[in-house]
Structures are given as structure tokens and as C-alpha cells.
Amino acid sequence: MTGVLAALRGSRTTLGAALFALVLFVVGTVHTAGFASGDNIRQLLVFASFVGFAALGQTLVVLGGGLDLSVPWLISFGGIQLAVLCAGGMNQVLAVVVCVVVGLLVGLVNGIGVTVFGVAPIVMTLGVGGLVQAYLLAVGLLKATGNDVPTIASGVANGALGPIPVVAVVWLVVALVVAVVLARTRFGRSVYATGENDVVAVLSGIDTGRVRMITYAVSGAASAFAGVIISGYIGKAYLEIGQPFLFASIAALVIGGASILGGRGTYFGTVVGAIALTLLNSLLPLFNLDPASLSIAYGLVILVGVRVTTTRGTGRGWGRRARRAEESEAG
């Protein structure tokens, strides 16, 4: 019973985000008849899943107390490298595997920089992202972008299982796996412990360095995979294909209730956050505002939406009530 209560308390911000998403959806439906159509919902799911994939590794990294700014460049890498490899005649499945593995290795480099050399995650991942960008420029963009996106990528990205897009199904499966990993495995516990207080984690026998390294590696692999799917859907791979997903990946997890300082949040929250963000992105342009007003409206909706739907005191302990929980039994 108390366990259920604790779980509910923990997911209150996620519920808030879900409420936010629901409100957006209702507003969209009321405003525009086609918003709730099957076609549109499918589209929204696909776009949300892109954010979801991009934010998968990001969520793990942030939960472990880090941040990964190399995500957008690894997304571009996934798309472009796949096209280049396949144009070179490589087996498509193998090519996807190669892309994901290289993404993983790049993530590992991030992890080593952060854990072994103690470089701040923001700087390390920014720098590594720049190197990936340089590599992509060296590959010869025109050669890469000129090629058709390999059928394996476009097939997965555009396929459907009955009425549901394959991408959404894959996303659901991945989300379940990640949820189980975070909630039910030793690794998941270790990620939370590392992110909340790495001194406690170390003294409790957790190899925080390895935990962090794994989160960055997963982030690299997930980003490269996201790049494969996204380029498959867009039907083109190009240098800046990953750019929209930098802030989207972080915003999704923060809206979903995770703390940017680590230790708190769930991938389920990120999923909800990605959906809310995608709804917002699809809804606002339908009001035909001029670009300036659209930008202002976007910001206002996020402010008001997050303020209204989430409980306060999830911040950094500035609020008067931030420590209330701690005081309550310390008589």
C-alpha cells in the first residue's frame, strides 16, 4: 500500500505531463477536426517516437548525473554513415549494426572523458559532437546525401503493423525494456544511485565510473539508431538532420518530470514528455500565427502548461517548501 503511494508520489510529475499532453490533444481536436484522425495520430506517434529515440540515451545519461550534447551529431552520423556504407555495397543489416556499434564506441569515448579524465559532460560531449561533425564533413556530404536512403531504414520507418506504425511499436517495446532495466535491474538502481549522490553510490560498492560509461555508450548507440530511423522516414540523410533533436531530447525528459541534475525521473516520463512536446509542435502552427507570435506562444504554453500541471518543489531546493519532506519527521 505504502509502496503504491510512494510510486504515485514519484510519478506525479509524469502524470502532470500526461495531463498537459491530454489538454493539448483536446485543444487540438476541438480546434481542428482532423487532429484526432487516425492518420494524424499515426503521424504524431511517429514524430514523437523520433524524439523518444533521441531522448532514450539522454534520459539514461541525465539520470546518471550527466548530459549528452553529442546526440544530434550522432543522429546525423547514423543516417549518413548508413547511406554511405550501403552505397558501398555493404549488407544493409550489417551496415545498421556497424552504425550502431560505432555510435556506441563514440558514446564510450564520451564516457571515458567524463569518468576517467573528469571533464565536465557538457564540454566533453560538445567536443566529441564537433569531431563527429568533422568526420561527417570529411566523408563528403554530397556523396552521402546524394544516395537513396537504404531500404532497410525506409522500410522500418514507413512500415505499419495493421493500423500502427512499426516505429511506434518498436518504440513501445524499447520503452518497456528501458522501464524494466531502470526499475528492475541492478544497473538501473546503480544509475539512479550514481545520479542522486555518487559518493553514496561509490561507498555502497557501485562502480559509478562503469555505470556512467554505459549510459554514454547506450546514448551513442541509441542516437545512431535514431538517425537510421529518422533518415529512413525523411527519405534523406543530411548533415543537420539531428539538430532539432538536441533541445527536444532534453526538453522531453525535463517535461516528463526528470531532474536535469540527475537521479530522478523515468523513461516513461520521457515518453510522455516526447508526446507532449510533439503535440505542442503540431498544434501551435495550426493557429496560423506569424512566426514571431508562434515563438512567443510556444514559450508561453510551455511555461503555463508545466506550471499548472506539475507540482512545485521539484526544482533545486530554493522554494520555501523544498525541504518540507525532510523536516517532517526530524523532530
Added chain:
Amino acid sequence: MTIIDGAGTGAGAGRGPAAGPAAGPARELVVTGLEKAYGRNQVLRGVDLTARFGTVHALLGENGAGKSTLIKILGGVTRQDAGTVSLGGRKLPPGGVTAAQRAGVRVVFQELSSIANLSVAENLLYRAEPHRAGVVAGRRLQRRAAELLARFGMDRLDPGRRVADLDLAERQLLEVVKALAAEPRVLVLDEATSALSSADSSWVLDQGRQAAARGCAVLLITHRLGEVRDVADRLTVLRSGTTVLVGRPDEFDDDTMITEMLGRRVERLFPPRTPPGEDVVVAVRGGRVGERLGPLDLEVRAGEIAGLGGLQGQGQREVLRALAGATRWTGGEVTVRGREHHPATPAEAIRAGITYVPEDRQREGLLLTRSVLVNSSLSSLFSLVRRGLLDRRREAQRSRAVAGDTGLPEGRLHAPVSMLSGGNQQKVVLARALYREPTVLLLHDCTRGVDVGTKADIFALVAGLAAKGTGVVFYSSDLSELAHFCDRVYVMAEGRVRGRLDAAGGELSEESILRLALTHRADDTGEEAPAP
């Protein structure tokens, strides 16, 4: 002892017979009918307390009795739901910490309030900095801080040092000086001696007495009854948010006080000793850590409770940390159950059966937002993995079992540990250490800031573990615990073991520990003590 009496009403409000109800009502801190609830948790249920200016008033109670909340209300950190606090006849104004400070209340908080990234001087004169047009006059600040430190006999604190570089005891001392410097009308010392060696504790108590002599009402919160008897004029005991006992310390014996605090009798604080076995579980030969610790010889037998004694900061922490794998041995030979043991990480030490209870439970011991269950199983997750997943039923069973062993309240298994009282938080850290029966248990001041009842629980628990063959290394800043709980105490000074006192040989007593620690210091060559 001179009594300074600003109001000149004459009546000596000092220690002893003068502490009777002679002076007018205006010369008192009066708390009446204080109530406070956090959510559904009613913490204070009508607390009454009267502390006269010029006296030391002890406030006793077990962890969770409501002392901290009462203090927070006094200090303006929280506001009461009902009841009043008046100071010299005037009601304490609302308006938070600032208003309380302006009214003359200074609190030395248990969790310490010094700012790690500011210097000693900057902390001492926080919000009272000498300045010109808003810019702090650095030299004057340093000078005034140095003067203050000298005035209260604490000039071993360097005003220029960053507080982050101080050890816990030094921070505690800084905190006391800071409160004294404000020349308060009410000085609250919340467990201000719990992290201190006996010498430093005496200093704090002495300062408390002197402040009282200057006309201040000193509220002393402590779990050490000896301190109460030494310095307090009167005492109030709280239990479950109400006042249950008021009087002079000499009116009650220890048992009465403890019984009133706990609402039950504690048969004995220290469990009877059981003879340790013969097998050596840990042996250190010529161990070194860094440049300052060692060479060091140490031996712990199965079932033995081996104490690390001496003044604070003589390398005890480093020994425990090195054994726990948190720092590396840089030399010497360490064996666990006869096997070479040089852990590079705490993980390796834990796998070898060594578990460590760190000193600062809030910062190093607990994931504060996580549940008791998660915290208690944190070091033993690998033993709970079944087919790649954590076996949560097993985890819950095991956690419930350890929680029961440690005396944690039932039904709080899923509560975030930040919701628990200090004593219960300490039990959670212990529960983690006991999750799988350890070969060696390293305890770093695990009874600090813990009430008598919880202390007795902890001692019984550790003794029980020792009886089953665990070797325990026990460090405490409280000499009496070392003297009465340990089978053997290694007295350390300046990073080396200066002597060994065996209980079996009748050599072990507070006095013998202190003598060994001090006599060494008396003929020391003036080297600096190892930095913690």
C-alpha cells in the same frame, strides 16, 4: 563566576540555588502550547518550556521527540501552527530567520549552517561583514574574525581557510563561535558536541556556561547525560511532541531521565562483552596511507570489537577509509582472513565482506529521496539478481528482516529516508551494512547525534553481530563508548597507533585512553597532525 546583569535587577541568575523562580517573568524565554504538524504528521503537540536568562537549560528527548522542530521554530526557520514563543516578555515576531536573529536568537544547528565555499572569516561575519558601500572590507573582515576567534579561545581556526577544507569538528566549532559572536540573548546548541572530541566538547560547554554568565539563556540539546549534569541548571524532557519532565538535573537519576525520554526503560546501554575468537579477520602490518598515516599495525579478531581511540583527526578516518577501499593503502601488508587485501574500490572491499558505515550519513550514507528499501539493499544488489532482474520479493523480505533487526519502525519501508529522524536514518545505513552478514564491519562514529534508546539498539545489534563472528572496527568521538563497548582499543595519535588497551586486561578506561592520547601529544615534536 561573575554575573553580568544588564537590567540591574540584581537577582543572580546563575548556576545553583539562584536558579529558583526569583526574577520577574520578563527575564525568560517562554514557550507555551507549541504545536506543529507536517502534513498528517503531528510533530509538536503542545510543548511548554521556560528557560531563564543567565542559565543553561538542557532539552532532552529521543530522536523524533520534536526537539529539532522546536528549535527551528525558535530560530525562525519554520512557523508554529499554534502556541507562542516569547522572549523577555515579548512575543517572537514572525519574519523568518532574520527576525529571530534580530530578536537575539542564535541557533547552532545540528546539520550545521556554514557555507562550504566561503572562508571561515566570511562565515563568521556572514550578514555582519564590515563593508564600504557594499564592498566587504577584506582586511577588516579577517582581522575582526581573528579577534573573535581569539576572544573565544578558538584561534586554531584560520580565518582565511575555506570551510569546505575544514573537518566536521572544525566546522562545528566555527558554528559555535559564529553564534557566540552575535552575543545572543538566547543561544541554542543543538547537538553541538556530538561531533567533538572530549576536549572540544568541554570547550563548547565552557563557552555555553560563560554565555549564560553573561546573561544569555542557553538551550543545550544533547544526548550525553554527563554534559547535562556538568553544566545544566535546569532541564526539560520532550517525548512525542509534549513536555514530560521539567526540573533540575540533580532531582533525577539517569534512569529516570532516560525512561522519561523513551517512555520505556533501557536496561543497559552497553551490552555485556563476549570473549572474541582467536582467528584474526583483519591484520594490518606497517600500513600506510599517503604521507601522513602510518606505519600502522592493527589486528582484529573474529567477534572482536576493536576501537580506534585518541583525539579527533589522528588518522582514524583514514584507516577506516583505506580498509573500506575508499582510499588506497600506499604501503604495508593488509590481510583479511589471511588473504592479501588491497581493495581499489569499495566494491572490492564489499565483495571481500567488509562493509563500512561512513561518518556523515546525510552526505555519504544515504540516497535521501529514496526509500528505506532501496537504501538498505544498495550494497547487496548482486545477491538479489535472479535471471538478470532484481528479485523484488526477496528484496522486500530481506529488507524487512534487516529493518526489523535494526529496530526500524514497521511500515516505513517505502518512505523516503529523508522523512526519517536522524536515529532511524542511522539505522538505515546500518541495515545496509548488515544486509549480508559482513566479515568485517567498519563503524565511523555511528552513534553521533543519536539518542540513548537508539544507541542501545545499535550497540546490541553490533554486539550480536560480533557474537556471530564478525570483526568490528569501531571509531567514536565519545570516549565512554570506546571504554565500555570495545574489547580492545587502539589509541592513535598523528597517524600512528600509540598504544593498545585491552578490556580483558583491565587496562581499558576513558582515563587510560585519554592519557595515552594526551601524553603522546605532550612530548610531540610539533609536527602537524594529518589532515583529514
Added chain:
Amino acid sequence: MSTKKALVALMGAALAALAGCAGPPQQAAGATEKYTIVLSNNYMGNEWRPQMVNGATLVAGSPEYRDIVDLQIRNVDTQPNLQIASLQTIIRQKPDAILVDAASPTALNPTLEQACAQGIKVIAFDQIAQTPCAHTMPQDYAAEAADMVNWLGTVLQGKGNILMDTGLPGIPISTTFVDVWTKTLAEKYPDIKVVGTYSSQYAPGPELQGVSQQLAANTRIDGILSGGYISSQIAAFEKAGRTPVPATGLDINGNMQECERLKLPCFYIGAPAFVGGMAVEQAVKILRGETVPKDQVYWDTNYLSTAADIDFPHQQKAEVIKEGESYFATGSPSLVTPVTYGPNALTAAAVLGS
């Protein structure tokens, strides 16, 4: 102190490595007769810019210019400050001419004026800088926009629902396009209704997503006014199971291939990438003292898909695409067309750098 020594040693090693990899940037050894021309570019993220840079390099390396021109390429990020800093580095090296594709029409002006003051010839092209001291080779955004909207208005016979692409809000081309489109629609085509706007950011992904969103909201869309990727618009329609509609967009081979595949009426803005090469030629002329017009629209032809060959009011020339010249049915979709201009026989393969 050993740590300090280590620090110094490591920093020293890093320094040596850097000095090695950076190399001497100054003018290449040899004939000082050559004109040193530096091309300052501020973006490499799309397909157009690399082809522009390649075009410039190809022209500078052609037999005609090989012995006269030493062309250096400097790329920076899109931030005007970075391009200003880069330009100052370039000015410090005192080249004969600077070719600049500007990050902002106004921000670089003070810096470019410093260059002019030192006798360096400045030629601004593509995204031009507006300083009077520079020669410019712009596109005529307003004329292009007017032709686009007039073409679409004619195709739709003056009525229907359309989407409008706001591009990258805040940059000159987008601002001009939207202004001209909006004004012309109001004046000449009152029955054409803009039922939705989106921001393509001139990138395939956002264009696809932007059009997809509008498709959900609008059951009837008859045309699209955009300066971006028609191929992505088409993809959005097809994914939604709808029939693609007449559209405007970039003169990129991929756009053309898609419109031809569907026999769709499409309008392509003529903005060939060989302007980089043209700028090199222009610089040489100026350096030789030939008189050239100060400001010259470098290309004034737009292109139409084969299904779009209609008569419409236009300010610039409008041509139907020609295989092998302005269209390559089996060529790379990335190719910006036309590839070749004047006497310069640039090949598609060369422009693509393969």
C-alpha cells in the same frame, strides 16, 4: 612541484602538436604574381554550399585561372561574430580580394569596410552584404517571390487553399518571400486562401514535419508556396495517402526528379551554385582593372517542371527544365542545377566532388 612540471610539459606537448597540425596559413610559396583570393563562407550544412565551394575551386583550378589565382576557402559557423572574426584574420593576411557569402546582410559591413579601406576588393554573393563598398552578386529575392506566387496563382486559376512556408524566420530571403507572397496574394489573388503556414527551415526534416501537420488540419490543399524541398512536401502527402499538389521550391535535382515522376507542376527558384565560380571570375576582372557593374543579379532564370509549362506573368525568365542541362534524370538528387554556365564546362560529377 611535480604536478606543475607535468602541467607545463603537457601543455608544451599540446602546443607543439597544435602548431604542427595548424601549419603555416600564410600565402603559398612560389609565384607572387598570383592574385590571392579568399572565399569566406559561413555554412556547410546543406547541399548548396558545398557545391558552391566546389564550383569556386573548380574555376580557380581551371587552365584559365590556375596560374593567376590562389584561392583559399575559409568556413565558419553561421554566427556573424565568427565570420567577422574570420574576416579580420583574413584581412590581417592582406589578400587581393575577398569573396563573401555573408551570415548577415548588415552585420559584416563594418568589417568589410575595413577591408575596402585597405585596398582589398570585396565581392559579396548569394547572401550578400549590403555595404556600398562591395561589389555584389545577389539573387533578386523579390522578383523570384513574385514569379513564384504568380505562377502558382495561374496554375490554381486564382482560387484554392494553399500552404505557405515561412522558411527560416528572421533571415532576409524568408522575410522577403513571405512579404511579397502575402502582398501579391492579397492584391491579385483574393480567392487563394493561405490555410496554413509552417517553417521549413530549408531542411528536409522540418519541411516534411511541417507539411504533415498541416495536412492533418486541412482536408483540402491545392498548392504550396515554399522555398524549400518539394521532395519532402511530396513525401508528406504520400505518407498521408494524399495526392501531392503543385508547389514551388529549390532548383535541386531531387525536387525535379520527384515532380517528373508524378508529372506534377512545380516551380524551381533559379539559384545555381556556380555563383562561387562566377565570383572568382568577377574578382579577377576587378583586380585586372576591368570595369564590371557594381551590383549584378547573377542569375535571372527560374525553372518549371514539364507539367508546369504555362504562361504566367513573370519578371525573370522562366524555362522548362532540360535534361543534361538543368535536369539530370538519373543524377544525384543533391545536385543543384544548372551545373554549367558560360564557357565553364563544369560537370555534375566534378561539382559533387567525385
Added chain:
Amino acid sequence: MTDLQLPAAPAARPRARRRRPVPWDLVAALAIFLVLAVVDLVLQPALADLGQIGLLLQTGLPLVLVAAAQTMVVLVRGLDLSVGGILAVATVVTASAQGGGPGWIALALAVGIGLGLLNGLLVGPVGMQPFIVTLATWTIFDGIALKIMSTDGGTPPPAAVALATGETAGIPNSVLVVVGLLVAWLLLRRSRFGHRMVAVGTDAERARLNGTPVRAVVVAAFVLSGLLAAFAGVLSSGLTASGSPTIGDRYILTSVAAVVIGGTSLLGGRGGIGLTVLAALSLTLINDIVAAMNADVWVTTAASSGLLLVLVLTRGLVARLSGRRVT
């Protein structure tokens, strides 16, 4: 307790005053800066001239100030993604002068203060996460800038141009601005308010126990951030002799990077503008070095990231070898 009466000596015995610890963050930031400066000088000997240094500095100045703005917020354990938006609003306000006087500069700065105040109120009294707040206000401010000026253009008052690019008594104004910023920071750091900021950044709850008006300090930090970001906008407008509604976005990550490279902890309470200025100047030097390279675009891209990584990794390695943990 023991009843042994202790001699007072052990407690009162003065310890030898310890030497002040080496300010490692400063040493590292300085070392990085010097290495880059030497490399740049080797590559471009023409730089050894006050005028040239002024030119180099003036292009780096907006970044220096935006990074300083970011530092103010990071010091109190916040994060400000909206600095780019404030900068953009300030450039378009300044450039709206169209021949007007320096009053427009004051207006731009006042607007910056106002926008900073909005952030501060949302984070402090309202109690929302700084990340979310400034993510939202970033797009709001971008929109406002776009409302004021639909594309690049306008003319700032001559005073803004002079401030950014002129010189006073033979010294480039850009140098004076940096010196002024450092002096202002030193005064602020030593001020009573500076102590409050450090306290709030280190531990808001403890700061409160000491009677610090925590939320007011947070608001003030955001206001200062807004002011500095707006000043960056004014200078940027002066440098470019125009305004741009889209200029800000690229500064956001770079400003955070500069803060971190300087050694200011994102966890608050440690570091300061001095370190950030060094780091921002280091980033400017990296750009200058890369700009001087006549190489393929991929080489220059790799060089700018590579240089940064080599330096921070070296610093990390040195710290590790010397047994220190990096912030």
C-alpha cells in the same frame, strides 16, 4: 562524558597557519588561455599589436559578456538558456535607434533587466525549474526580437558603435570593457551581495538558515544575467552596426561551455566571471586559430573541437595525476 578535567591546551593550541591552497581552477584556465595565445601568435605574428588585439577582442566580446551573464545564474545553481534571446532583443532594440542617441542603449539594458527579472521571478518566487523556465522564455524572447525587427537591419546609436569598436586614449574599448567587467566582478565577488550569491549557490537551505533572502538573491542573479546579456547585445549591435533578431541562439551552448571550461561548477557556489572571461577568450582564440587555417572544412571543424578536447583532457589528466578531483 568523562569527568577528567581536561587541560584547555589541546583545544586552544594554535595550529600552524596553512598556506593558501593553489587556486587550481585559475591556474588551469590561465594555462589553457596562454597556450592558445602562444599558438595564435606563432601562427599570426601580426597579432602582436594592440590594435589587432583590440580587433580580436571586439569580436569575442559578446561571447565574453554572454558567458559572464551565464555565470551569474550558474553561481546560484541555475541555468539560463534565455541569454541568447535577451541578447537578440537587446541588439534589435539598440539598432532601432535609427540615428537616435545613447538613450537607446539605456533602453536596451533596461529591457535586459526586465527580461532577467521575469526569469528570476518565475524561478525564485514561483519556484519552477530554471531549465524549463529559460527554455520557454528563450523562445518567447526570440519571438519578441522578431516582432521588433523582422530581419537583420537598423542602425544603432554611434555611441554603441564607439563602445564596441572605438578606442579611448589609444586603448581599444574592447580591452577596457573586459578590464571593466573584471573589476566589476571583483567588486561584486567581494561585496556583501557576492557572499550571498556564493551562499545560495553552495547550499540554498543553509543560506536560509543564515538568514539569507534566498529567493531575492536568485532573482537578483537572473537580473544581473539579463543586464549582462543585454550589454552583450548592445556591443554586438555596435560591432555589426545593425541589429539581428536571430543572432542569439548560437551563443547559448557556447556560454555554458565557457562557464564550465573556466571551472565554474554547474552545481553552484564555485568559480566566477574571472574564470569565465578567460575561458570565453580561449574559445575566441580557438576560433581565431582555426580561422587562420587554410584547410578543408572538416579539418577546421575537427581542429576547433579537437583543440578544446585536447586542452580539457590534458587538464583532467593533470588533475588526476596530481590526485585532485576536477569540478
